[in-house]
Amino acid sequence: MLSVTGLDIHYGKIHAVRNATFRVGHSEIVSIVGANGAGKSTIMWTLAGVLKPTSGEILFDGKPLPGKPHEIVRNGLALVPERRRLFADLTVHENLVMGAYLRRDAAIAEDLERNFSLFPILKQRLKQYAGTLSGGEQQMLAIARAMMSAPRMILFDEPSLGLAPIVVDTLMETIRQLRASGMTILLVEQNAGRALEISDRAYVLEVGQITKEGPGKDLLEDPEVRRAYLGELA
Numbered sequence: 001m002l003s004v005t006g007l008d009i010h011y012g013k014i015h016a017v018r019n020a021t022f023r024v025g026h027s028e029i030v031s032i033v034g035a036n037g038a039g040k041s042t043i044m045w046t047l048a049g050v051l052k053p054t055s056g057e058i059l060f061d062g063k064p065l066p067g068k069p070h071e072i073v074r075n076g077l078a079l080v081p082e083r084r085r086l087f088a089d090l091t092v093h094e095n096l097v098m099g100a101y102l103r104r105d106a107a108i109a110e111d112l113e114r115n116f117s118l119f120p121i122l123k124q125r126l127k128q129y130a131g132t133l134s135g136g137e138q139q140m141l142a143i144a145r146a147m148m149s150a151p152r153m154i155l156f157d158e159p160s161l162g163l164a165p166i167v168v169d170t171l172m173e174t175i176r177q178l179r180a181s182g183m184t185i186l187l188v189e190q191n192a193g194r195a196l197e198i199s200d201r202a203y204v205l206e207v208g209q210i211t212k213e214g215p216g217k218d219l220l221e222d223p224e225v226r227r228a229y230l231g232e233l234a
C-alpha cells in the first residue's frame with residue numbers, strides 16, 4: 001500500500017534520513033523503531049507532505065503521493081503526530097469535527113459514532129476542552145481525530161510517549177483492533193518492545209539509516225536489538 005524507495009531528507013545541510021527503503025502492505029502493522037533523533041518523525045512529516053524529501057520515491061496505492069498535506073489526507077493517509085498536537089482550546093467535539101474538515105460525504109455522523117464505540121470516554125467528554133484531558137484521553141482523541149478523515153492508512157508517531165504502562169496496553173490493543181477492521185498502520189516508536197510486539201514487520205532506523213528489517217517477533221528476539229533498544233545487558 002505504501003512503498004518508499006531511496007528516501008533522503010535534509011534540514012538545510014543536515015542529512016536527517018539517508019536512502020531509506022521500506023514498505024507497508026494492506027492491513028499490516030509495520031513499525032520503525034529507533035532512538036532519539038534517528039529520523040522517525042522526519043520520515044512521518046515527509047509522508048504527511050509537510051517536509052519535502054531531497055530524493056526518493058513514495059508510492060501510495062502504486063501512485064506517487066500528492067505534494068500537499070491536505071491532498072494526502074484526502075487520499076486516505078492520516079497522521080497521528082508526536083505529542084498529539086490537539087487543539088487544546090477547542091472541545092473534544094470540535095477537535096473531532098476538525099478531523100473531518102476535508103470531507104463532503106454524508107458518513108461523518110456515522111464515523112463519529114464509530115469513534116465513540118472505540119473510545120466511549122470521548123462521548124462523555126464531548127464538551128471538555130482537549131487541553132484538560134488526561135494524557136491517555138488526549139491520545140485517544142488524537143487517534144479519533146485522524147479517524148474522522150476516513151483514512152485507509154494511519155501513521156502513528158510515538159503514540160506511547162508519556163503514557164503509563166497500563167494505558168500503553170490499551171493503546172496497543174486499540175491499534176490491533178484498527179488493523180483487525182482493515183486499517184493499514186505505520187507506527188514509529190522509541191518504545192521498541194511495545195511496537196515490535198504488535199508489528200507484523202519492522203525496521204530499525206539508526207542515525208537516519210535503516211540497518212535491520214524483519215518480522216516484529218524476530219527483531220524482538222534479535223540480541224543486538226535487545227541490547228540497543230530493550231535495555232538488555234551485553
Ligand SMILES: Nc1ncnc2c1ncn2[C@@H]1O[C@H](COP(=O)(O)OP(=O)(O)OP(=O)(O)O)[C@@H](O)[C@H]1O
Pocket residue numbers: 011014016034035036037038039040041042043082158190
Ligand atoms: N527542524 C529541524 N531543523 C534541523 N534539524 C532538525 C529539525 N528537526 C529535526 N532535526 C534533526 O533531524 C534528526 C532527526 O530528528 P527526528 O525528529 O526525525 O528524530 P526522531 O527519530 O523522531 O527522534 P525522537 O524519538 O526524539 O522523536 C535529528 O538529528 C534532529 O536534530
Ligand SMILES: [Mg+2]
Pocket residue numbers: 040041042082157158
Ligand atoms: Mg520523533
